[in-house]
Amino acid sequence: MRDFNACFEICLNQKNTGKHIFFDNQGNILLDGETNSFISNDMTIKSDAYKVYESKTSAIFISQQNEIKSNFICLKQREILRYLRDEYDLMIYSRAAQLFSWVKSYNYCSTDGTRLSSINEDLSKSCSSCQKSIFPKISPCILVAVLSDEKILLAKHLNTPFFTVLAGFVEYGETLEECVVREVYEEVGIKVHDLKYHGSQTWPFPNQLMVGFIAKAYDTEIKPDHSEIESAEWFDKSNLPTIPPRLSLSRSLIEKALNFLP
Ligand SMILES: [Zn+2]
Secondary structure (H helix, E strand, O other): OOOOEEEEEEEEEEEEOOOOOEEOOOOOOOEEEOOOOOOOOOOEEEEEEEEEEEEEOOEEEEEEEEOOOOOOOEEOHHOOOHHHOOOHHHHHHHHHHHHEHHHHHOOOOOOOOEOOOOOOOOOEEEEEOOOOEEEEEEEEEEEEEEEEEOOOEEEEEEOOHHHHHHHHEOOOOOHHHHHHHHHHHHOOOEEHHHHHHHEEEEEOOOEEEEEEEEEOOOOOOOOOOOEEEEEEEEEOOOOOOOOOOOOOOOHHHHHHHHHOOO
């Protein structure tokens, strides 16, 4: 899947040749129970589809399947996660699911209630009444691994089975760096500095862009905000609790941050 590039093409009522990703009328993705994959092999089908990736030799289309074949399993939201083999599967699922949702929903202008146009090639929908173009929304969210000289700070959030890095949504008028400093102080009462960018990841539940940082703590006294966090502790490299599963940015961020510890 590494040779596919993102694209967007409206391919309604025509024969579409390539790989296909199907959704039901509720927006749930359909998994092929025989291959355990949500991406079909190359084939030609007549469909109302949207091309969302292309390579030199193939393409990936998304479409709605009204008659669901018996070998398909309908997966709700995060149920797909255990069928994703690697970060490319996550990326493709993320683009496919969010674009399908955008094509099918958000059909009325929030200013005047006019029915919007169908999706345009630049992903916008237009309002014929107020002339606005409306684009899909993405919510930026920071993740931060906080380090002392010898330890990493990990928190257990309410209703999660593992310890992980701190996280929070970017607010209006705020830079990513300001968001990191604010979130850490709000969640554990610690001031941080010396921020290092780690990487980013798309996360389609529902439409987040996670941006990971590593930061140094000025002090080590934790005052957890119990409305968001069950507990927060400093951990040695050799004594880690259960951390998030593979494929998550929080996992790779923790692994990278541990390299900075003695
Ligand atoms: Zn309008």
